[in-house]
Amino acid sequence: MIRFEEVYKRYNGTAVVEDFSLEIKEGEFFVLIGPSGSGKTTTLKMINQLIHLSDGTIRIDGKRISDYDLQELRWNIGYVLQQIALFPNMTVEENITIVPEMKKWSKEDMKNRVTELLDTVSLDPEKYRDRQVSELSGGEQQRIGVIRALAADPDIILMDEPFSALDPISRNNLQKDVVELQHKLKKTVVFVTHDMQEAINLGDRICVMNHGKIEQVGTAEEILKHPASDFVKEFLQTGLPHYKEEKTVQHFIDHDFYSTGESLFTATIASDAPVNDLILLLSDHSSVKVLSEIEDQEKIITRDHLVHYLANDLKADKEVSA
Structure with a gap:
């Protein structure tokens, strides 16, 4: 065209x-x-x-x-x-x-x-x-x-x-x-x-x-x-939405934006860390392991999960403002 x-x-x-x-x-x-x-x-x-x-x-x-x-x-x-x-x-x-x-x-x-x-x-x-x-x-x-x-x-x-x-x-x-x-x-x-x-x-x-x-x-x-x-990595870091400090990585877990089991990962993050920290890590790493005090299955958050999380957040914002 x-x-x-x-x-x-x-x-x-x-x-x-x-x-x-x-x-x-x-x-x-x-x-x-x-x-x-x-x-x-x-x-x-x-x-x-x-x-x-x-x-x-x-x-x-x-x-x-x-x-x-x-x-x-x-x-x-x-x-x-x-x-x-x-x-x-x-x-x-x-x-x-x-x-x-x-x-x-x-x-x-x-x-x-x-x-x-x-x-x-x-x-x-x-x-x-x-x-x-x-x-x-x-x-x-x-x-x-x-x-x-x-x-x-x-x-x-x-x-x-x-x-x-x-x-x-x-x-x-x-x-x-x-x-x-x-x-x-x-x-x-x-x-x-x-x-x-x-x-x-x-x-x-x-x-x-x-x-x-x-x-x-x-x-x-x-x-x-x-x-x-x-x-592009730096532009993503500065251009993606910034969340209030009370919104943590646990929010991903609570809403099923993660996978379990063995996986290759190159970074770790605490479940109570701010979502902003996770977004920064995922601009450099393909997946991040979530560290939690609860001993259960290994939880992995990938860039795929970030894409779906952001899309879901945008949809939720629109429904609130409609």
Whole structure:
């Protein structure tokens, strides 16, 4: 669907994206993640030519992006920013229908599209379509920003840290909405974040970037279980969730995130140690033995158990905030 071939972006001779080559599949939710200055937003903006590449090729459906009419290219790519960027002098409906109106859709088709999209994010069309943007909460405004990007039914959606300014409850709810929309509409989504937990929650695959280069591409499970470099290990350590001190390794045991019996392990941890300590150990070791005062079967926690534990924790957080 979207193919990068040895792409570079330079400013004054300095590469901010370097030798970037990968393919994003049709219908995939693909996450670009990395620290500030890693080149992830620059990479995203090169797809719709908001930033022009210096060398290499980007193709969409096999065609060079430079061969597309620029207006045609951008009409077929929805774009959602961290800064919500709704027009304050327009109603919700007017904001959503900007691109359909430019594409000369009929008034009836636009009205029906607004109804359909507001319904998908649980906003009552009759209540919200004529409201002013200033009357909406931050979470409601960002929902409008997301569905505005979908209004003209583009094949590709670009999302640049769209939820980072929101409170945790709004953020969790919007993540859930976006995943459900993507599964329903089968759009190709390229999503930028600096938050590893968000990347795990959303991405079919994740690309970890550093200094403009690709460090690792894979599923959340592949990256958590097999970090490809010291940078990825360190990024996981700082980017995974941090738990309150009272949440201990025993929590894994109580919820059956462990195995028993003989196993090769290279580290040990006490059952009353903080979960954060276990996460740090598992970024360096494939499995950890739990030391307990109770003499029973040997309990082993692996990276597999960590993946399932984090996924379960995210699900529980969402259910609480829903």
